[in-house]
Amino acid sequence: MAKYLIKGAKIVNEGTQKIADVLITDGLIQKIASEIEAPAHCEIIHAEGLHLLPGLIDDQVHFREPGFTHKGDIETESRAAVAGGVTSFMEMPNTVPNTLTQELLEEKYQRAAEVSRANYSFFMGASNDNLDEVVKTDPKRVCGVKVFMGSSTGNMLVDNQTALENLFKESPTIVASHCEDEQTIRENIAHYKSRYGEDVPMWAHPLIRSAEACYRSSSRAIELATKFNARLHILHISTERETMLCSNDIPLEEKRITAEACTHHLWFTDADYETKGSLIKWNPAVKTYEDRNAIRAAVNSNRIDVIATDHAPHTLEEKQNSYFKAPSGGPLVQHTLPALLDLYHTGVFTLEKIVEKTSHSVARLFEIENRGFIREGFAADLVLVDLDSRNEVLKSNLLYKCGWSPFEGHTFKSAVKYTFVNGEVAFKNGAVIDSIRGKRLSFKR
Incomplete structure (x- = not known):
């Protein structure tokens, strides 16, 4: 070398x-x-x-392979990642087929070994009926288990109470959770459809996938984790109220419940739907100015432990559809570090805090071997x-x-x-x- x-x-x-x-x-x-x-x-x-x-360690990306390779793939998106200073990533299981068996999980690792420009790990997916596969996950070689407590691709919404309890009780490693309450979202959709039909305006997205939907689901995940002493990592916190569920009074290594903020929730607000439209349509939704500032404050106070991207590309043609047809998600790995450095220039974060939340704390939280710090060896x-x-x-x-x-x-x-x-x-x-x-x-x- x-x-x-x-x-x-x-x-x-x-x-x-x-x-x-x-x-x-x-x-x-x-x-x-x-x-x-x-x-x-x-x-x-x-x-x-x-x-x-230290190179960034992104604990939440969707590189779309297999099944959606017209949007992105491990090779193209890892190239964009290293261009943005991301040296390691952890990729999510809502591909097609969903990563719900150990065999499918290993196929992703084999593909990454062939084409990935960055270091890699892949989450094992959870469903209502694959606990037998989840418990086989090797915690020394797999970053975690992902559970969608809100709608996702294919068979990945875990909404069965018994399945959720068994997952939190028996998962051999970190459970990373997407938290949005499905029933609340469905009720909000019905409300806005009654007013606008199929032509719901894009600004309604944070009202449909509301702060209440996020808080209810995050609270429920924390209750389950507490009940079974599970290791829970709440992904992409998007509301001020959720930040208060997170602790900042114990060391990271002692936390049983940790949380993540994402670039788009640190940068955009609901005012940006007027000019950006579906290009900033993510799940959970970009919400208010007050929510954004509270998330920034929670990063600085260590209520939120890491910063990630939730990189989730779709084609521009797909994104330019009407509200219900435009998919949620967008590309971010190439631009997260420059965006965070802009927030440094405006006094939101120090350089030390950016490094802590994108490298040090990710390595500590996931117990990654030999990475995340500038240290000899x-x-x-x-x-x-x-x-x-x-x-x-x-x-x-x-x-x-x-x-x-x-x-x-x-x-x-x-x-x-x-x-x-x-x-x-x-x-x-x-x-x-x-x-x-x-x-x-x-x-x-």
Whole structure:
């Protein structure tokens, strides 16, 4: 493997910033010091004026393979990920077929080994009737079990009380939950259909998939986790009220219930439906200005433990349909780090907090082996960013297979310059290095 010496970068890691050199050999961070002499056959990267961060670990993506590869696939979306500084991802089971057996789960791992530019793990899916498969999940080799407590693709809505209780009681690893109460959503749909028929306006999305629907479901998940002492991770918190369900008074490693915020809920508000329409239609919905600010505050106060993308591409043709026909979800892995760095520039987050929530805490929460920190002996998953390099989002520089972004036309204040995956340059000055392949994540459980 290649050797690299990164010279003079400002390292942001474990709550501090310092200028130092970093030597990378055999895929690992071999040495960190104020001055390192370059060994033989070493490529020197002059990084003066740049910031070196741990690579992002995205704990929620939908790369659409198998079954929806016209929207995206593991190869195309992992390319976009490394361009955005994401060096590891955890992908969700609502593909076609749904990832509801160990055999189907292993097929995803085999495919990722062939084509993924980033490191990878895949969630095992839960349904009303596959507990026998869920309990076979190896916690050392699989990131977690995903349960949809709200509608999803195929047979993935778990709405049977006995099935839910058994899942929380017997899951061998973290249960990651999408929390929206289906009955509340159905009642809200009926209400808006009675007013608008099939032409429901897009601004009604956060009223249909309402704050109450989210809170009811999140509360129920927490009750089940508490009853069975299960390890619960609540995905994509979208409301102020839900943030108050989360604790910030105990260390992360001691938490039995953790929570995630996503980029779109930290950036957009319901006022943006007027201009963005279905392009910001996600489940759970983007909600009010007050909800967005409360989620930001919960990240800073450690009520929310990690930041992810919920990257979920659809084609532009699909998204340009009417309310009930336009699918929910959008592409984000290429632009989450630049978006968070914009929030740094406006004083919402510090650089240290961004690193904590996108790298350190994800590694700690999932107990990932040897990643998530800039430490000697750890895997060299790193990203070099220029905080003062303006970068306009254009169709011509998008790497998503779907070919669009909700950020199109926006100029970010910062840009990713290099991404290292397992000590190899996977992205450099606007170009993905397509020979690089990621590795399967492993877990200290």
